[in-house]
Amino acid sequence: MADASVPSFKAADLVIELSSTPKNKQDEVTFGNNFTDHMLTVDWSASEGWQAPLIKPFGNLSLHPACSSLHYGIQLFEGLKAFRGDDNQLRLFRPMLNMSRMSNTAKRACLPAFDQSEFLECIRRLVEIDQDWVPHSDSGSLYIRPTFLGTEQSLGIKKPAHALLYVILCRVGSYFNSGAESLSLWADPKYTRAWKGGTGNYKMGGNYGCSLFAQYEAEDHGCQQVLWLYGEDHQITEAGTMNIFLHWINEDGEEELATPPLDGIILPGVTRQSILELTRKWGEFKVTERYLTMSQLCSALKQLRVKGVFGSGTACLICPIGHIVYQGENLHVPCQDKKSQLASRIAKELTDIKYGRTASDWTFLV
Known part of the structure; x- marks a missing residue:
């Protein structure tokens, strides 16, 4: 109205x-x-x-x-x-x-x-x-x-x-034309996408133009996108131009899907919000918005607690992440079998809504 x-x-x-x-x-x-x-x-x-x-x-x-x-x-x-x-x-x-x-x-x-x-x-x-x-x-x-x-x-x-x-x-x-099943990310804290009190939670062109230099440095390191970090504790914020999700067994032994909170440096993505609402509706595992650090991710990878990491956005929908280069290490992120992978399941449910195969009040008819 x-x-x-x-x-x-x-x-x-x-x-x-x-x-x-x-x-x-x-x-x-x-x-x-x-x-x-x-x-x-x-x-x-x-x-x-x-x-x-x-x-x-x-x-x-x-x-x-x-x-x-x-x-x-x-x-x-x-x-x-x-x-x-x-x-x-x-x-x-x-x-x-x-x-x-x-x-x-x-x-x-x-x-x-x-x-x-x-x-x-x-x-x-x-x-x-x-x-x-x-x-x-x-x-x-x-x-x-x-x-x-x-x-x-x-x-x-x-x-x-x-x-x-x-x-x-x-x-x-398709947004990514590499043909790869998953993306590789370069994580280096010397570049910052956004900061508290800035405009990182708004969709301004300047947020994207200033990221190009880091993007090409990521390619020089053999990666396709930048994993943006923030603060002395190397908080995980976004992946390229995507919001990021971590599917893991957390420190308390719970299966959890986690994504960084909207604290002023994260873009409030439409796909991000839809993933949170969809998975919370399932009620099958813990779904949280909370701070995640590279230290936590590295520990979880070593302890084999990571089930998957993926980015989300309008252009790409869901994009699994397979490798992260961080402090000289090439971190391998497990990607489950496509039929059972959470990212694939979410992508299918959202795609079915978008193309009308599943009725939903999330669609607006032209």
């Missing part, structure tokens, strides 16, 4: 300009390269407020050279997907969680508020228009990238008086 207390654009005012030159739709694509025919844009200014939302042919943006998003990183984004079910119905997975997270990030970035339900309806219309781009396959989907920029046309660090909210879509397959 729309929130009348928030000054916002309205989906009822949506203007639609259809493309006269549709693109070719490639079946096999690199993640993030094959964009659809249309995009959604909504302009805002402090003097005039929100303008009518516009769906128009996909194209370049025109930005002033002094644009505040370019100079000061006043920018944020979201990521969600549309899935084509076995019944040919298109579904979004828990999109209001993305809308809420985007709204929270916008507030932190001093960008204007918007009505989350109205924005979601505009996104639904965009996906509906470009629905032919959604693959007829449960190995592919349509990636949705809402983006919010400060477009202040002057230099100086200040709250933007102009902003642009827009959405682009692209057809995607």
Whole structure:
């Protein structure tokens, strides 16, 4: 339901300009390269407020050279997907969680508020228009990238008086193209992804750009991603751009699925929240949000108490982790048989919901 207390654009005012030159739709694509025919844009200014939302042919943006998003990183984004079910119905997975997270990030970035339900309806219309781009396959989907920029046309660090909210879509397959069944991580405390009081729990572009240097150093060490550590006790925080889960027999002899808590340095992932809710509903083992350190993980690996480690996120869903390079050691993380592996079971249950094979109020019909 729309929130009348928030000054916002309205989906009822949506203007639609259809493309006269549709693109070719490639079946096999690199993640993030094959964009659809249309995009959604909504302009805002402090003097005039929100303008009518516009769906128009996909194209370049025109930005002033002094644009505040370019100079000061006043920018944020979201990521969600549309899935084509076995019944040919298109579904979004828990999109209001993305809308809420985007709204929270916008507030932190001093960008204007918007009505989350109205924005979601505009996104639904965009996906509906470009629905032919959604693959007829449960190995592919349509990636949705809402983006919010400060477009202040002057230099100086200040709250933007102009902003642009827009959405682009692209057809995607697998996020990781290595062909490996599990990922390898490089853990070195000299790099920090986020810190207390910072913006690590918000989805800002700057959180990702500053991680590139460490990512390439991880590759120099023969690893695919970075295992981000924090503090003198080397707390485990995230794996690359994923939330991380540890499935083990804990120090008290209990079977446990654990993930770091949302304490300001962890991104509140939609997949992360869904995994916690799903496994707690099973009631088969302990499910906790608590601090985990490399010392605890190393001890558990030596004592053969680790059942598995995996990352989660919208782009990859679930990704098992097989090796961690830490302080000169190559730590082997056990991966169970695929049929019994917890990560595979979770992935199947979430996939069945997304593609409509399991009825759930977690899906939003397009």
